[in-house]
Amino acid sequence: MTGMNGENNKIIFLLLCFIVALFLLPGSFFAQAAASDTADCNINLGPCAKRIGAAEIILDITPRPVKVMKELSFTVILKGKRADRLILDLGMPGMYMGKNRVILEKTAGGTYKGKGVIPKCPSGRKLWRAVVYLPEAGNSTANNNTKADFLFNVTY
Template sequence: MLLLIVAAAVLSGAIAYSVFPWLRHFYTDAPLWVAQAPDSCDLHQSSCRVTVPGGWVELSLSPNPIELLTPLSVQVTTSGVSSAGVQVDFSSPDMYMGYNRPTLQATENHGEYVGATSLAICILETMTWEARVLLEQPDGVGAVSFFFTTTRRF
């Protein structure tokens, strides 16, 4: 009897998984889609634009060049991509640098979001950073990764 109940539960879960894919965002953190800025992108010089399903996403950080322990203005501009909310997750593939994910505020300009943050100092002289733009959409989250390096000056 117990085996029958377990089998029914597993079968029900499999059916729900396949029939209701829009429930995916309730049980996984996996993004709906992922894009990455090309290597030619240099956020120290200017904003970078990446093509995503349905449009594009652009990230700008200022002041330039990007410095550690300095207040940074963050701006994300989108076109063709609807978003109920935008966050930018700053992390490093080199080492854990703590949680740094500001939620950006929509401006009066359609598709424009702004916020502020700063980057922590590290024991490494040169640090690689990933600024991952997370766009909340009706079906889940889309993600765009932008990479840049910083150099500790003190």
Template structure:
């Protein structure tokens, strides 16, 4: 009888020990390692925000390559230029996917970091802003949508945003063919109204290939309308994947470019 009791006791102790060991493996890290210090830091940040009245507006963005753009305002709502801004971006629930970057200044209190959101969903952005002796930390949480599928110029017109204008580009015939005249049409609008007086060109090429330059310089063809033509060469390797680099310049605005893709027919 005694051996049976001893075995039962040992089994019970083993179960308890196993539970403790498993618990040690699955334990979660402390969410806030130093809650008192964290609380003091939070109060300092809150008082700094209230004293300066600075605010941040994050431009809409989608997941994928690109830049994170935002604008800073002072307490009176005026653009806040001349600031140094360091960004820390991560998931609000876990901090996963965290990255940091320094922002570069743009006009009108605007700034941009040459990084973007790698995936859709909620992201928390921390802005550490310094101008002179003034410092403040601002935090925003944004919900980033998935990027829309890339537009295919061989299937129909595509619209891109360039320097505050919407450019709708169309190629004809569809699909484009090598060694045949390619007609290039563009409709350019700013604020919904036709935009005249712009300089617009489309350069065709293949990524990673030194190609004979094919470029269409578009001429005015009506209110907000532009037209040009080009000829695509035939790639000796048999590749048919092309890129169309659209360039727009207009008075009072910096030049801007965007890239679209398509496949040509033989």
């Protein structure tokens, strides 16, 4: 009997090693899935920039540090593309947090501003994703939009 359990434990141990290896293996699908759940924008240090095709999108959130349950100013500077207004969606990776949408109105050439609040997550997790939707040239419907993602940590 104990011999049998020992065999089973060995198999379980090897399986666990295999799963851990999948996550650690650079470039594997699992490593990428895990990597996408970390911040790529340190918003508390300053604005973050993303390039989507010919367009550059610079996102800033103030005041710093960026806190939950507090009115925040969202500023996007858009280069290489034109839009009358932009839509910014706030959400958490892998968790539905309701609809948190900020409309960014054009305040100057290429500058868009809006105000919004990031809700407090009951789980205590701090990673949020801001998605800026860019209208396609000649198509302002929501379906065909391209978008820029920013992953950042909030402060409690």
